[in-house]
Amino acid sequence: MISNASRFTRRATLGGLGAALALPYVKPSFAQSAPIKVGVLHSLSGTMAISETALRDTVLMMVEYANSKGGVLGRRLEAVVVDPASNWPLFAEKARELLAVHKVDVTFGCWTSVSRKSVLPVFEELNGLLFYPVQYEGEEESKNIFYTGAAPNQQAIPAVEYLMSKDGGEAKRIALLGTDYVYPRTTNRILRGFLKSKGIADADIMEEYTPFGHSDWQGIVARVKRFAGEGKKTAIVSTINGDANVPFYRELGNQGIKAEDIPCVAFSVGEEELAGIDTKPLVGHLAAWNYFMSTPGKPNEEFKALWQSYIKNPKRVTNDPMEATYTGFRMWMQAAEKAKSTAVAAVTPALIGQKLMAPCGYEEEMLANHHLSKPVLIGEIQADGQITTVWKTPDAVKAENWSTYIPENANRRR
C-alpha cells in the first residue's frame, strides 16, 4: 500500500499518457510548446453514462476541432479523460486529480447538480475553471464555474406561459411530475410561485415525485388522467430525469393521453432520450430547450456536420447539452485568445461579455453572473424523433440564476 502512494506520481504521468493515446492525432507544428490540457469530467459508466458519454465525445470533438484550427494561442490542446463513474465523491476526487495532478487549464464536465455541488469546493480551493453544460435549478454562482445551460427563467417559465397561451391550449390545471431531486423540486417551486401570480389556485396544481430510474408509471399516469377529469384544460409539466422518461412516455402513449387533450412539456427530454422510443404516439407533446437539432441556420449545420463526421455516424443526434458544451468551448477559446493566456485568473474576466453565434441560431453572450443569455424554444415532438420549434422568444433571454419567484432569494448573502 505504501508503494501505491509513492508511485502515484508515476502513475499520474501514465494517466496523461493514456489520455494522449485517446487522441493520437498530433500535428507536428505544435511540437515546441507544452500542450494546453483540457479536463473531461463526465461519467462513462454507471447510471449517468447514458447521458454523459455523448458530452465526453463532444469535448473530444472540440479538442480536435481546435487543433485543426491551429490550437489556442498557437498551442496544441490535449484532453485528459477520467471516469467518475456516476459516483459523487469520486467526482470530487477526480476533479482534484485533474487540477492537482494533471494541472488542466480548463475542465468540461458534470451533468447532475449533485456532481457539480460535489466538485464545486474543489474547483474553488484549487482555483480551477469548470464549464457546466446542463440546464439546472439555479440558486448558485461560483467564480470558478461557468454555466452554459439554461437557468429556470430560460426554460421553465416561458414553457408554462406557452401552455397557458391560446396556442398552447390555454391550460388552467397543471400536473407537475418530477424525479425527486433538487432540480425538479426547485423548478416546481418556482413554477408554483409563477402560477400563483397568474391566479391559479393550489387545488389546480398537482405535484408528484418519483425516484430515479422509476419504471412503473401506471399509477401516476392514471392519477394524472383522473386529475384532468376534474374539469378545466390540463397540462403536464415534466421534470422527469434521464432513464425514467422512456417508460413514462410509453405509458403516456399506451394510456392514450394525446397531446391535444393533455399536452406534456418536458425540460429534460431531448433528442438523445427520444432516440430510445417510438415517438409516433407522442407527436405533439412538447419540450422546452434552448436548442433543437432541427434548428435551421448555418451555425447549426456546421455543428451537426462537425459532430456527425467526428462520431462517424450520419444518424447520431445532437442535443441541447451538447450544444451548450460546444458554445462554452468556443467561448473559452475566444476568451483565451483575448486574454493571451489560459490562466484561470486571466481567462475568467475575458470570458464575461464573450459573444458567439450559437447553433441555436441566436447570438449568445456570457453574462457577469457566469450564465449565458439564451433563446427559449418550445418544440413539438415529431414522429421521426426530432423536435421542431413551434414557439420561440424574439431575442436571447438573460439568465436569472437567482429566481425572483423564490422569496428567500431576497435575503441571500451576496
Next chain:
Amino acid sequence: MEKLIAGLLLLLVLALPARAQDAFTTALPGLAGGFSEAAAAVEQLGASADPRALPVLRAMAEGRLQKTPEGALRVPQGDGFVDPATGQPADAAGAETVRLNNRVRQALRGALGQLQIISPDAGERLAAAEGVFRSRSAANVPLLEAALAKETVPRIREQMELALAASQLVGTEAEGKRSAIARLGSAGTTEARALLIEARIANPDMATAIDVSLAAIEQTLAIRRAAETLFQGLSLGSVLLLAALGLAVTFGVMGVINMAHGEFVMLGAYATFMVQEACRGIPWLAPWSLPLAVPAAFLLAAAAGAILERGLIRHLYGRPLETLLMTFGVGMILQQAVRSIFGAQNREVTSPAWMQGTMMLPGGIAVTQNRMWIIVFGIAVLLLVIAAIRYTRFGLEMRAVVQNRRIAATMGIRTGRVDALTFAFGSGIAGMAGVALSQIDNVSPNLGTGYIIDSFMVVVFGGVGSLAGTLVGALTLGVVNKVLEPYAGAVLAKVFVLVAIMLFIQRRPRGLFALKGRAAES
C-alpha cells in the same frame, strides 16, 4: 319592378351555391398560414360541410399536406400532387410539409369529426363522434341529431349520444341540457365527469341535477379504479415474476447466487433489439419480430449462462458467498461489454401495433395492451418452467440431482451436464424476461440493475425452491405496492414493502412456501 325583384331573386339563388363554394375556397389558403390562422381555417372548413375539404384536412392531419414556397397548397395523390383549390394535378417543387401544433390538431379533430360523421365507414364514424365529443360546440347539435337518426350500430350510437349530450350541455336550450346531464351521468367516464364539473359552474340553477349525475359517475369510477389498481398490481407482479423466475431456478433449485442475473435480463432485451433490427428490412416479418425475439433471447442468455456455469461457477459449488461476489464481477464485465458494443445510449425497441394503446375490458375497465400481454407472457413462461421441470427428462434429472447428487450420479445421470443445463435454463428465462422488459423499460446497459434486488426479495419471500411461492410472492408484492402507492407515494410504498418482507422473513425464514423435509435442511 317585378322583373327586377325576380331578377334579384334569381341572382340570389344563383349566388347561394357559389357562396357555399366560396366558404371552401376562401378558407383554404388559411391552412398555409400561421398556427392561429390555420386553426381558424380548419374550423371554417369543418363547418362548411363541403366534401372537398375532407381529403385536404385528412392529408393535413396525417402530415402529408404540402405547401409551396409561394404558399399554395398541394395534396399528394398517387405519385403526384393536386392543387386542392382546383382539383387539378399541380407541381409541388420545393414544397414542404404544413406544420401543426396542438391547437391546429385540436381543430382538425373537430373538423374531421364534423365531416366524417356521415361517412359510410363505421370506424370513421366512431372516430368522428369521438372527435365531435371532444370539440364540444353547440353548433354541432343539428349535425349530430341528423347523424343519430340514421345510425344503426349501437356502439357508434352511444358515442354519438354522448357527443350530442356534450354539445347540448354548452348550448342554450334548457331542455337539451337536462337530458344531456342525465345522459352523461349514465356514461360513467372521467370525460363525462369533467364536462359536468365545468357545467356545474356555468349553470348554478341545475346544480342538483348535475350532482346526482356526478354521484352516479363517482360510484362507477370507484369500482373501476379498484379494478384498475388491481390490474396495475398484477402487471407489476408479472414483471417481478418474470424477473424472478430465472432466479427461482438458479438460486432456488441450485442454490447459486447469481448477481449477474440482472445482466442476463439485459442481454435478453438487447437480443430483442438485435432481432428487431434484423427484421426491419423485411416488411412481412417486422410485426413478428417480438415473438421471434423470445427464442433468440432465451438462447443468447442460456448460452451466456452455460458459459458462466462451466467456466466459472462450477469451481465454486458449495461456496455460495464467493459465487455471489464473483458473479458481481461478471455483472460489471457484462455491463461494460454491452456498453462498449452498443453504446451507453438507450436502444429503440418498438412495440408492435397489437401491443400499443388501451384495451377496454367489460365494465369499461381500461387496461394497456402491452401490460396485458406481459401478464399473459409471464403466466406462459411460468407454465413452461413448470412443464419443463415436471414432464421432461431434463426436469426429472434436475430434480434427482437436487434431491441427492450422489445417488443421481450412481444412477447414471451426468450431474455436471445437468448443472450446466439447469443454470442455462434459468439464465434463458431471465433472457425471456428481458424481451418483456424491453417493452416497458429502457434498453440500456443498466437495465438489469433495477430488478436484481426485487427479484431476490420475491424468491426469498415466496420460499426458495418453490415456483408457486415465486408466483404468489411476485403477485402479492406487486399488488401491495400498487395499493399503497397512492397513499404513501411510489418511494415510500417500496420502502414499506421492503421492510415488511424483512420482518416477514424473520418470522418465517424459509418464506411463504417453505420446503419441508430433508431438502430444507441442506
Next chain:
Amino acid sequence: MSASLAAPAPAGAGRMTLRLVLIGAMLVLAMLPVLNRLPPDSALHVSDFIVSITGKWITYAILALAIDLAWGYAGILSLGHGAFFALGGYAIGMHLMRLIGPRGVYGHPTLPDFMVFLGYRELPWYWLGFEHFPFAILMAMAVPGLLAGVVGYLAFRSRITGVYLSIITQAMTYALMLAFFRNDMGFGGNNGFTDFKELLGMPLNTPSARSTLFYASLLLLLGSLWVCGRVTRSKLGRVLVAIRDAESRTRFLGYDVTQHKLFVFVLSAMIAGLAGALYVPQVGIINPGEFSPGNSIEAVIWVAVGGRGTLVGALLGAFSVNALKTWLTTVAPDLWLFALGGLFVAVTLFLPRGLIGLFQKERR
C-alpha cells in the same frame, strides 16, 4: 454453512513478518502529511492529492476491517455495511451542516440551505443536538449500532444465516437508499450535504485540515485494529470462529450464538459508522448514493481480494483495490470495469484466501 476455507491465523515467523510489514506501512502512512510539507521540487514531496486520497482510503480500510470482523471471523456476510458507513457519514454531515450557520447562501441562522429552500420553518426534531461535535460522533456510532442491533437481533434470533442474511442486509441498505433519496426525509435528498465550511473550528479544504483528518483516520485505523485484534484473539474471538465454521455445533455446546453474533455485528457496524464519520469531511459530500447496494458489495470485495479472516488482509484489499480503481479510471476510463470485474472473478477463483494467501504460501 460450508466448511471453513479461510486461513488459520498465520503462525510463528510468518506472523512476525506480517506484523513488521504492518508497522512499517503505518509509519510510511504517518509520514505522508509530513512529506507533503516539503517544498514541491523536493524528490520526496508528496502532493496534496495523494494526502487527500490516502486519507479517504484509510477510512475505506477501516470499513473493510469492520466487514472482515463480521465476515472473516463470525461468518456474517453483511451486504449492507455501506449503510452503517453512510449513517455515520450522515451524522457528521448533519454536524457540518449545522456549523455552516448563517454562512449559507440564504443566510438563515439555523436552517441549512436546502431546508430554507424546501420551505422548512424550523429544524426537524431529529436534527437537534447535532450542533455539538461530541453528540454527532456519539450518533455516528449509536445510530449504526442501533440499526445493526435491531436487524441483527431479528435475524440471528430466527437463525437467518448465510446468503439469506446477505440478501436481507442488502434489502436494508436498498430501502435506506430509497428513503434517503426522498427530499421529504429532511436529509437533503439526492444532493445530500455539501459545501462544508469547518470542523472543530478549523476550516476544511486546507492542507492543515487535511493532515489533521488524515491523522485522525490513521488513529482510528490503529484503534480499530487494536480492538479487532483484542476481540479476535480473546476467547470470544475463538467462539466466533467456531460459530463461523459450525454454528449448530457451537450452539449445542452451550454457547449463546445469537448474543455472540449480535455483539460482533453491532461492534462492526459502530466501527463502520465511525469510518463514515471521518470519510465525509475528507470527501466533502454525503449523499444517498453511499447507501447503494453496489457500494456495500464493493467493500466486501475489498476484503475478499485482500484475504478475509486476517485483519491485515482487509487493509491490503481496501488499499490495493481502491488504488487500482483510482488509477484505472484515469488511465483506461472505458475499460476499467473489465479490469476490476476481471480481478474480482480471478481472486475468488484462484485466490480463495485473497492476496494475503500469496504471502502465506511463500512462508510454508
